[in-house]
Amino acid sequence: MIDITDTFDTSDTSDTSGTSDTSDTSDTSYPNPVSLFRFLIRRLLLTIPILFGITLLSFVIARAVPSDPIVANLGQRAMSDPKIVAAFRAEWGLDKPPHEQYLTYIGNLLQGNLGKSIKSRRPVIEDLKAFLPATIELAASSILVGILMGVTLGVISAVNRNRWVDHIARFISLIGVSLPVFWLALVLLFVFYSRLGWVAGPGRLDPGMIAPPRLTGLMTIDATLAGQWSTLGNALSHLILPSITLGVFTAGLITRVTRSAMLEVLGNDYIRTARAKGLHERMVILKHAFRNALVPVVTVIGFSFANLLAGTVLTEKIFSWPGIGSYAFQASTTLDFQAIMGVSLLIAVIFIATNLVVDLLYFVLDPRMRKT
Amino acid sequence: MRIQKLSMLAVCTALVLAACAAPPATAPTSAPAAPAATTAPEAAATEAPAEAATEAPATDATTAPAAGAASTIVIAKAEDTVSLDPGRAFEFVPGIVNKANYQTLVTFPPENASEIKPLLAEKWEISADSKVYTFTLVTTAKFSDGTPLTAKDVVFSWNRLKNIKGNPSSLSGNIASVAAPDDATVILTLINADPSTLALLVNNAFSVVNSEAVKKQGGTDAADADTTDKAEQWLNGHSEGSGPYILEKWEPKVETILVRNPNYWGTPAPTERIVIRNVEQVATQKLQLEAGEVDVAMDLTADQVPSLKSNPAVSVYEATGNVIFFAYMNADKTIGGPVSDPKVQQAIRLAIDYEGIKALVGGKAATPASVIPIGFFGAYGEDKALKRDVEGAKKLLAEAGFEKGFEVDLSYPDFDNSGFSFSTGAQKIQADLAEVGITANLKGSEVGVWLEAYRQGQLPFSLSLWGPDFSDPGNYLEFMPEKKVGLRANWKNDNSSKDVQDLRDKALVETNPDERAKLFGQIQDYFQQNGPWVPFVQSGVQVGLSAGLKGFVYNSQWNVDVALLSK
Numbered sequence: 001m002i003d004i005t006d007t008f009d010t011s012d013t014s015d016t017s018g019t020s021d022t023s024d025t026s027d028t029s030y031p032n033p034v035s036l037f038r039f040l041i042r043r044l045l046l047t048i049p050i051l052f053g054i055t056l057l058s059f060v061i062a063r064a065v066p067s068d069p070i071v072a073n074l075g076q077r078a079m080s081d082p083k084i085v086a087a088f089r090a091e092w093g094l095d096k097p098p099h100e101q102y103l104t105y106i107g108n109l110l111q112g113n114l115g116k117s118i119k120s121r122r123p124v125i126e127d128l129k130a131f132l133p134a135t136i137e138l139a140a141s142s143i144l145v146g147i148l149m150g151v152t153l154g155v156i157s158a159v160n161r162n163r164w165v166d167h168i169a170r171f172i173s174l175i176g177v178s179l180p181v182f183w184l185a186l187v188l189l190f191v192f193y194s195r196l197g198w199v200a201g202p203g204r205l206d207p208g209m210i211a212p213p214r215l216t217g218l219m220t221i222d223a224t225l226a227g228q229w230s231t232l233g234n235a236l237s238h239l240i241l242p243s244i245t246l247g248v249f250t251a252g253l254i255t256r257v258t259r260s261a262m263l264e265v266l267g268n269d270y271i272r273t274a275r276a277k278g279l280h281e282r283m284v285i286l287k288h289a290f291r292n293a294l295v296p297v298v299t300v301i302g303f304s305f306a307n308l309l310a311g312t313v314l315t316e317k318i319f320s321w322p323g324i325g326s327y328a329f330q331a332s333t334t335l336d337f338q339a340i341m342g343v344s345l346l347i348a349v350i351f352i353a354t355n356l357v358v359d360l361l362y363f364v365l366d367p368r369m370r371k372t
Numbered sequence: 373m374r375i376q377k378l379s380m381l382a383v384c385t386a387l388v389l390a391a392c393a394a395p396p397a398t399a400p401t402s403a404p405a406a407p408a409a410t411t412a413p414e415a416a417a418t419e420a421p422a423e424a425a426t427e428a429p430a431t432d433a434t435t436a437p438a439a440g441a442a443s444t445i446v447i448a449k450a451e452d453t454v455s456l457d458p459g460r461a462f463e464f465v466p467g468i469v470n471k472a473n474y475q476t477l478v479t480f481p482p483e484n485a486s487e488i489k490p491l492l493a494e495k496w497e498i499s500a501d502s503k504v505y506t507f508t509l510v511t512t513a514k515f516s517d518g519t520p521l522t523a524k525d526v527v528f529s530w531n532r533l534k535n536i537k538g539n540p541s542s543l544s545g546n547i548a549s550v551a552a553p554d555d556a557t558v559i560l561t562l563i564n565a566d567p568s569t570l571a572l573l574v575n576n577a578f579s580v581v582n583s584e585a586v587k588k589q590g591g592t593d594a595a596d597a598d599t600t601d602k603a604e605q606w607l608n609g610h611s612e613g614s615g616p617y618i619l620e621k622w623e624p625k626v627e628t629i630l631v632r633n634p635n636y637w638g639t640p641a642p643t644e645r646i647v648i649r650n651v652e653q654v655a656t657q658k659l660q661l662e663a664g665e666v667d668v669a670m671d672l673t674a675d676q677v678p679s680l681k682s683n684p685a686v687s688v689y690e691a692t693g694n695v696i697f698f699a700y701m702n703a704d705k706t707i708g709g710p711v712s713d714p715k716v717q718q719a720i721r722l723a724i725d726y727e728g729i730k731a732l733v734g735g736k737a738a739t740p741a742s743v744i745p746i747g748f749f750g751a752y753g754e755d756k757a758l759k760r761d762v763e764g765a766k767k768l769l770a771e772a773g774f775e776k777g778f779e780v781d782l783s784y785p786d787f788d789n790s791g792f793s794f795s796t797g798a799q800k801i802q803a804d805l806a807e808v809g810i811t812a813n814l815k816g817s818e819v820g821v822w823l824e825a826y827r828q829g830q831l832p833f834s835l836s837l838w839g840p841d842f843s844d845p846g847n848y849l850e851f852m853p854e855k856k857v858g859l860r861a862n863w864k865n866d867n868s869s870k871d872v873q874d875l876r877d878k879a880l881v882e883t884n885p886d887e888r889a890k891l892f893g894q895i896q897d898y899f900q901q902n903g904p905w906v907p908f909v910q911s912g913v914q915v916g917l918s919a920g921l922k923g924f925v926y927n928s929q930w931n932v933d934v935a936l937l938s939k
Binding site for chain 1: 454538539541576597604619626627651653659660663666735824827
């Protein structure tokens with residue numbers, strides 16, 4: 001997991017007001033389609049070598065571990081039976097030299113085949129399809145919690161700089177980023193599920209609740225499409241605690257970045273001008289300041305979202321959430337090579353796609369980007 | 373501005389509430405979503421005694437009772453299922469599932485492995501050379517689709533198990549041939565006489581599958597079944613057995629649902645549906661049990677028990693498990709150094725604070741007298757376990773020329789199993805050894821990495837564990853010289869005594885129960901004084917149950933027989 005807290009300097013930057021770029025970018029014209037198209041093509045082409053690099057890297061790292069999938073997947077008794085070991089190696093292609101294994105993998109990959117998982121004994125693509133929707137659903141609701149809490153606190157805190165409201169908001173964001181996730185998860189479960197009984201507990205649905213027919217794999221969407229309103233309610237209730245657990249951490253990051261970005265913008269001349277024109281304070285903050293502060297905020301939201309998709313093993317385990325994090329964890333501890341590579345590729349695609357979306361948002365948010 | 377301030381206050385309040393670990397004084401007023409209809413009808417609940425389901429069942433009851441159709445029991449357990457195909461499954465959850473969906477020729481009593489009882493076979497004969505077993509099948513057994521179960525299904529199932537070459541196929545390695553001279557007779561011929569054969573046949577791997585149905589789904593028992601058998605995917609979604617339940621669905625990492633077999637040939641199970649939910653964290657299992665959302669929490673740890681005992685809505689079932697945790701010392705001088713010396717080995721056995729380790733694990737953990745778990749046929753009880761003797765250990769070390777002690781690396785796999793934390797255990801042993809002057813440098817590694825070194829016999833001094841493949845002391849002959857576990861310690865014929873080799877060779881073939889008990893007694897006596905093993909604790913089992921749940925019995929072979937559960 002990449003620690004994105006290191007990426008951002010969250011120190012108070014407003015003291016340098018006037019020295020930074022002071023152009024007001026609250027402009028609503030649209031990006032030039034030609035430059036946007038060229039940008040997209042270039043980025044997509046770059047993706048190909050990155051993905052190949054990822055497969056090679058994860059292949060080499062997984063093989064470099066001084067252990068053997070035989071040990072991780074066969075019982076002690078089976079391990080000492082040469083016939084069983086030979087059948088196992090043949091079934092999973094482990095009887096071939098490594099370079100041949102890699103080339104076979106790449107050959108299959110080019111045909112859209114991610115191979116079979118040793119641990120689940122199913123095609124990796126089936127596993128990803130089975131476990132990814134649960135993760136997407138949780139990541140989406142967590143990032144929503146993170147944005148709502150983080151942006152609100154960040155703006156309030158910047159506007160009330162150095163007042164008590166600001167101190168409290170900063171304290172909350174500090175708690176958000178420093179609380180251990182497993183602790184928060186267990187405390188939330190204990191208080192709101194076990195003791196108060198206000199929300200549903202672990203899992204995506206109560207035992208005995210009939211799952212809607214699987215279309216998207218997202219429980220809330222599938223329940224809505226099937227018109228199963230009580231299932232929808234139950235699914236939403238099950239989403240609350242894990243979303244808060246993950247959302248609080250994300251909110252902590254977003255608060256800090258929003259605050260520092262807002263402070264920087266609020267010190268600019270055009271804000272003074274806007275105020276001098278007699279604009280309503282709410283207008284100044286939301287339209288002139290907030291919009292210009294959005295670029296770093298969007299960046300941190302993008303990274304947070306990718307992180308939430310890429311793996312939240314502890315939260316998934318505590319909430320019995322059948323997501324991609326636990327799958328990846330199991331794959332790596334059992335040297336399930338094809339599953340490891342499948343997950344690595346998926347995570348790489350998620351990060352590349354999120355980055356791309358964030359960059360495209362820069363085009364929308366900052367007109368200066370469009371001129372370059 | 374006011375709205376913003378208010379919303380922020382709300383957030384603060386929520387966080388403070390969340391951070392407040394102290395529970396409110398009152399119990400929850402609404403236990404969330406207890407599974408529908410909790411009352412099993414009186415009749416069903418009382419007429420499902422343990423014996424009825426495990427003995428060859430009565431033949432007249434062919435349909436499930438209409439009453440009690442809505443009863444459901446929810447079990448929380450960390451799912452480890454790789455496959456539900458009886459020829460490939462080898463984990464704990466499939467053990468529970470397949471015990472309910474399939475049946476074997478012979479079985480154990482519900483609570484232990486002390487004797488062999490009939491199930492699909494009503495009787496059997498063993499040839500004079502102990503190599504040929506002739507089973508007579510009950511004639512009333514039938515599969516869940518109504519087809520009669522016959523000897524050809526047994527032949528298919530066992531040959532398929534052997535030829536699939538999957539994980540459990542190792543249990544069938546001694547089978548020379550299986551034949552069905554008629555519908556009710558199965559003749560099993562072994563390669564070598566093996567006194568553990570009947571205990572082995574209790575394993576779910578030897579479940580009898582509906583051969584016609586499995587063949588229809590691409591199944592085969594041919595010699596090349598490892599590449600040609602295609603029935604696994606079907607068996608992961610449908611059971612083809614004769615047990616009291618059938619598989620409704622398995623959703624990986626979410627849940628496995630069993631429903632009562634309407635065509636069951638024996639006494640129907642009291643509960644209509646069994647839901648086994650994947651709950652990986654034990655803390656979560658406990659919370660769900662307390663909230664009334666699950667009826668059974670399978671994986672509790674001993675430290676969770678005290679707080680549950682004060683809760684009237686739940687009860688705790690405690691038993692001694694069957695996993696033996698042991699230390700071993702490499703018998704090869706070039707690898708083991710000082711710890712390969714028999715006197716040092718005995719000194720280490722005497723230096724360990726067995727009581728202290730047992731207390732660390734808690735619950736019904738026990739100190740075994742040897743590597744054979746308490747409760748197994750022929751095993752000594754805890755009363756015969758070794759006791760700590762620090763002075764005796766120091767004396768032996770001095771005799772071996774190590775009065776000033778020595779330094780050694782103590783390896784261990786860094787994980788927890790059955791309530792025992794290897795890293796905590798290693799620290800305790802390190803402290804115990806320090807008291808007799810031995811400096812143990814702890815070397816913890818990731819399980820896979822450790823296992824590789826363990827298998828190759830490279831570790832001088834290490835902690836390990838053994839969970840039996842089948843519930844018979846014969847499984848522990850693997851600890852003998854030249855045998856699988858023995859070789860991990862490089863314990864071979866050339867560095868072991870003639871006595872222990874004789875014991876090994878006799879125990880491998882002796883089938884008379886009295887003679888076997890005597891031999892295993894001698895083996896245990898020998899291991900208390902000699903050899904590379906220091907078995908220091910036998911696991912405990914803690915299972916949380918909702919107060920109204922009846923019929924729970926822990927069995928080390930299949931964990932729980934869900935056909936006995938009712939509420």
